[in-house]
Amino acid sequence: MIGKVKNHRHDQVTVSIDELVPQDHFLRTVDALIDFSFIERIASPYYCPDNGRPAIPPIILFKMIFIGYFYGIRSERQLEKEIRDNIAYRWFLGYSLIDRIPDHSTISFNRKGRFEDTLVFEEIFDETVRQAKAHNMVNGRLLLSDSTHVKANANKNKFIRKAKAEKVVNYLGELEEAVEADRESHGKKR
Numbered sequence: 001m002i003g004k005v006k007n008h009r010h011d012q013v014t015v016s017i018d019e020l021v022p023q024d025h026f027l028r029t030v031d032a033l034i035d036f037s038f039i040e041r042i043a044s045p046y047y048c049p050d051n052g053r054p055a056i057p058p059i060i061l062f063k064m065i066f067i068g069y070f071y072g073i074r075s076e077r078q079l080e081k082e083i084r085d086n087i088a089y090r091w092f093l094g095y096s097l098i099d100r101i102p103d104h105s106t107i108s109f110n111r112k113g114r115f116e117d118t119l120v121f122e123e124i125f126d127e128t129v130r131q132a133k134a135h136n137m138v139n140g141r142l143l144l145s146d147s148t149h150v151k152a153n154a155n156k157n158k159f160i161r162k163a164k165a166e167k168v169v170n171y172l173g174e175l176e177e178a179v180e181a182d183r184e185s186h187g188k189k190r
Contacts, residue, residue, distance in 0.1 A: 017097055020087045026070070027092040033135040034128060036063060042123050046114050056102050056140055060093050063112050063125055064102070067092065075178035076104040076111075108179050111172065121172070 005035050021028065043058035051082050068079045083089045083103045095101065115121060134140045183190065 015097065017087060017091050021091045022088075025088050027067075027088050028136075030070075033137060034131050037126050039124055042120055042127075043115075046118070046120070056106060058110075060102070061107065063093055063139075064107055065111070066128075068175070072162075074174045075172075075182070076107045076175055077178065077182055079107065080104040097160075108175070111175065113163060 039059045039062050040057075043062075047058070049054050062081060064079060067073070067083065068076075070072060071082070073079045073082055080101055083093065083095075087097070090097065090099070090101075131137065180190070182188075
């Protein structure tokens with residue numbers, strides 16, 4: 001992505017966002033090793049291809065949530081601001097220096113509306129971890145658990161087990177708490 005920027009002498013200077021992101025940046029490693037194209041396959045059944053405004057590609061929405069998770073950004077409003085202001089985040093999402101970043105309410109709508117009662121988050125998280133393991137970004141030698149929830153089922157003829165990674169669940173809960181606090185502070189209804 002290349003943009004024209006005026007320098008202090010008012011001449012046109014061509015700027016490539018790729019040149020501005022350090023080669024050893026963590027997001028470059030993630031981008032090089034994780035193939036996020038699987039997100040389209042998982043998320044596409046939840047999109048209508050011919051109704052309404054063109055959707056923000058699901059890969060971008062999920063990469064935005066990954067940025068929030070990787071860097072401990074606990075509010076969608078703050079996530080929007082951080083992406084708008086951080087060159088590496090823009091680069092990771094495929095945005096130029098002047099592209100408009102999706103509004104925090106769009107992130108929230110997709111997380112709470114479109115994907116809330118689905119397994120989309122779990123499927124995407126599981127595939128991302130699988131790819132990360134394949135590239136030795138994470139390993140399974142040490143497993144730390146912080147109260148992973150498992151739904152019990154006493155019926156021997158019917159085995160159902162639901163497990164969610166507690167940290168991911170907590171992160172999504174923190175995003176929802178931030179949305180509620182933001183609504184209250186701006187005098188908006190639930």
